[in-house]
Amino acid sequence: MKAKGAITLLVVFLVVFSVVASGCISGSENTTTSTAETPTQSSPTTSTQAETGTSTQSGSQTSALGGPGIIEMDKVYVIVTDKSVIVVGPKGEKPTVELPEGKKVITVSYVVDEANTPDVKTLMEKGQGFGAINPAFFRDEHVDALVVAARRETDPTIRTELFKALYILGNKFVPEVILGQNIQLRVYWDWVKGRYYHPTLAERYDLLTEDPNAPVVKIGIKDYTNDPETYVIATAGWPESFDPAMTYETFGWQIWHEIGDTLVTYWKEETEEVSPDLAVAWAHNEDGTEWYFLIRGGVNAYDPWNDKTYPIDATDVAFTFLRVERLGHSVSWMVSSFMDVNASQALTEEEFDQYLKEHPLIAEYRGKTAEIKSLDDLKKFFGYDGPTAGVFKLVLPQPYTPVLGILSDPFLSVVPMEYLLGDKYEEALKASDNGHNPGAWWNYLSEGKSDPTHQLMHNYPVGTGPFYVKDYQKDAYIVLEYNQHYWNATANPGHERVIYIINSDPMARINLYKTGTADAVAIPPEKMDTVKGLELKGFKSIVQTDIVEPVLTFLVFNTQREPFNDPKVREALAYAVPYEQIAKVVYQELLARNWGPIPKPWPGYTEEGITKYDYNLAKAKQLLNEAGVDPTKYKIELIYNEGNAAREKIMTLLQNVWSQLGFQVTVNSYNWPTYLDKTEHGEYDVYIVGWVPDYLDSDNWVGPFLYGATEFESVEVSVS
Known part of the structure; x- marks a missing residue:
């Protein structure tokens, strides 16, 4: 092999290894070049020492190393990418890495926090798969250290190299x-207008419209009819829960994107930057560990079960975030990993304005950045002059670049504290000093499905979004009705209602679609031909297969x-x-x-x-x-x-x-x-x-797929 794409590693025992990178190994090969390959004059080298240390690894996981792009050196992993060499191991070891000019070395050294690292079996018992720990319940300390390092890193070029190392390790260890x-398959009648695609959020059905000449068909459920004001989806499955804090799957999130509001959101096909939702403006401190969200005023959560509304303010936001962590569902990992709900709090506008006088913040939006020294500064920067309902201070234990993306997720839809706590509401509000001390609310909630607020929301969901749940029968149908109490309600929404017809038989769903009973249908790919070329009263069936999804x-x-x-x-x-x-x-x-x-x-x-x-x-x-x-x-x-x-x-x-x-x-x-x-x-x-x-961040694949819930006293990244 030529020196290009090869590195040489000199370890404690003075044994020299080499590994081929830069695409030299491909296909199904599963070997590492083991011949000693020293650099020549035509390939100048540099060297550095990566300080790591000692640890105990499970033999079954470390014995498999030695594949393409990976070298195991005693208790240190070395992963080679096209641009760098990543060395990861416990703090203390000092292997010397020699490499061609231009190839940087990224060293990740760590110290495990043994006392606070949960036992894998305990995480199983708590149902934390695909939550606090990856779905395979796979644990490797080196891999976990890389995940944590990538999460804390703010340099995008370094993050990318760490992600490459994790991709290579995931490919080698194969927990999944x-x-x-x-490639997305979407089947719908062309009388539906305005469809769009977003990688993480469902379409908002009040933003879609239908041709006024679309067929009118009785759907066979009570007296409901599919007409141009009703969007009917024939699908399978059932939401894990109507409680946003206890659902971690696409159907549940689809429902909550319709019936709830988050602090920020992506407007239609936006992926680069979020837009205001319940937060009308936001700013953060210099290191990104404190975020302040100015809450929209005049927002009400609608309770259709009792025909009642609940005003929403910053206290409800603080309660929502703490509740997600307290209930402890697998989805809560995004809160417990990246946010400190106990240190977060609700503030009044006056308290926030006073704070800004001595602690200026940074606001970034639509490509602009400004230093914020007053509440008026923040409102002007975002161009907002409407009513407000307090400020939510969100504290992060470490800066995390994609935090705003998490805040757009439907599981963080803001819920009304008064509705959920009932006659305990005033007591809980006082105990928390009006949201200044959210930790007090732990005593008013419990972990898991037995929590009374979960039982209430699971059966009778209440939200602030453009729709509300009007009617449902498990495994049969769900009916959403347009919410006239929605803060951005219009007299002429794209749809007045949405109906999900649930049927596990794909042919039964296709028949609903063929007759116009359903506007859109979920079908397996092998059934595509049954819906291609269909026509109904002058309209055509659309079978869309041009979107490669992440x-x-x-x-x-x-x-x-x-x-x-x-x-x-x-x-x-x-x-x-x-x-x-x-x-x-x-x-x-x-x-x-x-x-x-x-x-x-x-x-x-x-x-x-x-x-x-x-x-x-x-x-x-x-x-x-x-x-x-x-x-x-x-x-x-x-x-x-x-x-x-x-x-x-x-x-x-x-x-x-x-x-x-x-x-x-x-x-x-x-x-x-x-x-x-x-x-x-x-x-x-x-x-x-x-x-x-x-x-939308690579950590949201490598973290959920590989992180084994190891806690660390320290994780340090150095580049040479």
């Missing part, structure tokens, strides 16, 4: 097998169960997946290949230094043999959510293939809420799921 990156579909191993606790077994099974057949037969080519936990083209996606797993049963058998695993001794249950025909087909294919390896394989399905509950508690062997990003 990435089946591919989704959505990954993947298998999840339970790495706390044998034999999936061995990374070599996971690699073997990654080679026992018929990727091309799945893409062609199951998804009708609506699945693009991807090999790690970041979608293309987000920062960190790379095809260099990775294994491009293909379907190779011989390789799978070889790796199982190397792992010393006898497949005939293991039973594997493959599970999927019922009603999802594509996932059923995938699991049936895998049952056939993995049975050929000798495993005893069964396939089972569960309804969506049960499915989520089982997977969050680690009650599975292998399951299949898709990941729609919570917010």
Whole structure:
């Protein structure tokens, strides 16, 4: 090999290793060049010392290192990207890294906080899969340190290199097998106007319209009719909960994007910058650890169950954030990881204005930046002159670049404290000193589904958004009605109501669509031909397949169960997946290949230094043999959510293939809420799921896919 793309590492034992980077290893190769390769005069080198240290790693995870782009040096990982070398390990070790000119070294050293690192089994019992810990319950301290380092880093070029390292490690350790990156399938009648796409938020149905000549059809549910003022969606599944603090899946978030409001939001197809919602203006301190949000005045939450309204102010915002963490659902990880709800508080406008006199803040919006020294400064900067309802101070333990994206997520829709606490409201308000001490509210809430406020919101949701839940019957239908109490209500919304018709049979849904009973329909890709070319009363069926989504579909191993606790077994099974057949037969080519936990083209996606797993049963058998695993001794249950025909087909294919390896394989399905509950508690062997990003940052893929909930006393990043 030429010196370009090669590095040499001199470690304590003076053993020299080299690894090929810059795209030299591709396809299904799974080897590391082990010949000693010293730099020549034509490839000048520099060297640096990466201070790390000692630690104890689980042998099953570290023994698999040595693949493309990775070198294990005793208790230190070295990951090679096209632009840098990332060295990660406990503080104390000092390996010397020699590399070609122009290749930077990024060193991540850490000290684990053993006392505060939760036990993986405990996280399972609490149902924290895909929350506080990744869905595979995979833990590796080096990987966790890289995740934390990337979260705290503010330099985008350094963050990108750390993300590349995590992509490479995710590809090697395979806690999840990435089946591919989704291409969106949207089926709807062309009488629907104004459709748009956003990677994290559903469309707002009050912003869509219909041709006034669209058909009028009775839908067969009570006296509801699909007319030009009603948007009907034929779909499958059921929201995990109507409580935003207890739902962490697309359906629940879709509902809350219609019936709730967050502090900030993305307007339609915006992805670069958020827009005001319940917050009309915001500013932060110099290091980004304190954010202040000026709350919109005149906002009311509407309670349709009792025909009552509740005014919203900064105290409700503080309560909403603390409540998400207190209930402790898996979704709460985004609050507990990046925010300090106890240190956050509600302020009056006067208190905030007084604070600004001695503590100027920084406001950034629409490409402009200003120093803010008064409340009037902030309002003028954002061009707002309407009523306000206090200021919410949000404290972060560490600066986090994409925090505003998190605040746009529907699970942080602001809920009325008075509605949820009832006759305890005044007492709780006084205990917290009107929101100055939100920690007092922990005594008025409890963890999990037994919490009374959850039981209330789960059954009788109340929000501030453009719609409200008017009627529903579990697993049958949900009816949303336009909210005349909405702060931005109009006399002529795009739709007066939205109706979700729930049916697990795709052909039944297609029949609803063909007759015009539904305006849009969710169907498996293999049914596309049944809805192409349809016409109804002069209108045409639209089958849209031109949007490549930042959505990954993947298998999840339970790495706390044998034999999936061995990374070599996971690699073997990654080679026992018929990727091309799945893409062609199951998804009708609506699945693009991807090999790690970041979608293309987000920062960190790379095809260099990775294994491009293909379907190779011989390789799978070889790796199982190397792992010393006898497949005939293991039973594997493959599970999927019922009603999802594509996932059923995938699991049936895998049952056939993995049975050929000798495993005893069964396939089972569960309804969506049960499915989520089982997977969050680690009650599975292998399951299949898709990941729609919570917010638009690469950390929202590598963190949820890889972070093992290790706590650290320190994580330090240095660059040389």
